[in-house]
Amino acid sequence: MYWVTEATSTSVSDVGSAEGEAGVRDTWKATATAIRLGDGKTICALMTPNLRKGLEDRASGTCAQSVGELFSSSDSSTLNKADSTRLEKVVVKGKWAEVVEAAPKSxxxxxxxxxxxxxxxxxxxxxLYAGFHPDKCPEIDQYNWYDEYNNGDPKCYQDSVFPSAASGQ
Structure with a gap:
């Protein structure tokens, strides 16, 4: 059973403080634990303010309530898949990190x-897929970033988890 709470949360004051890959893995692990516990407040505390605001703008209520809505609108197989996702790879480039996850049967x-x-x-x-995979996104540059993709990988054209009219999503 999954549920998301606002009142109960784990302290995240030190989570992700290590430089480089170790800090990214720490944040990933804390997020996986929060998902398993249904702790929406902790999940939101592990997000940047812009990500939290984006969630709140697209749903009613706080970030934790928005996360709860995501959980309640997902079927149990989706939630089990999220709970059993493994961290495959972390790549750090400056202040950005790519987290590659694998889910069973995906x-x-x-x-x-x-x-x-x-x-x-x-x-x-x-x-930031295009920035981390320029070899897989050769047509992407600052001038055609938002052009409709026809033959390329759609991940090359996505710039945010929140689709916008400008990104063609």
Whole structure:
């Protein structure tokens, strides 16, 4: 059973404080634990303010309530998949980190991004696939970033977890 609370949360004051990959892995592990516990407040505390605001703008209530809505609108197989996702790879480039996760029975890995926010690694609203994979996104540059994609990977054209009219999502 999954549920999300606002009142009960784990302290995240030191989570993600280590430099580089160790800090990213620490934030990932704390997030996985919060998902398993249904702790929406902790999940939100591990996000940048822009990601929290984006969630709040798209749903009614606080970030923790928005996370709760996501959980309640997902079926149990989706939640079990989220709970059993493994961290496959972390790549750090400056203040950004790419987190590659694999879920059981999923052919494609998922890509998420963290940013060094202050002195902690936090989940970002930015989706930086093209920046981390220029070899897979050769047509992307500052001039055609928002052009409709026809033959390329849609991940190359996404710049945020929140679709916008400008991104063609």
């Amino acid at each position: 052919a494609e890995p998922s890509y998420s991004y963290m940013e060094r926010f202050g002195d902690r690694w936090r989940w970002s609203q930015r989706f």
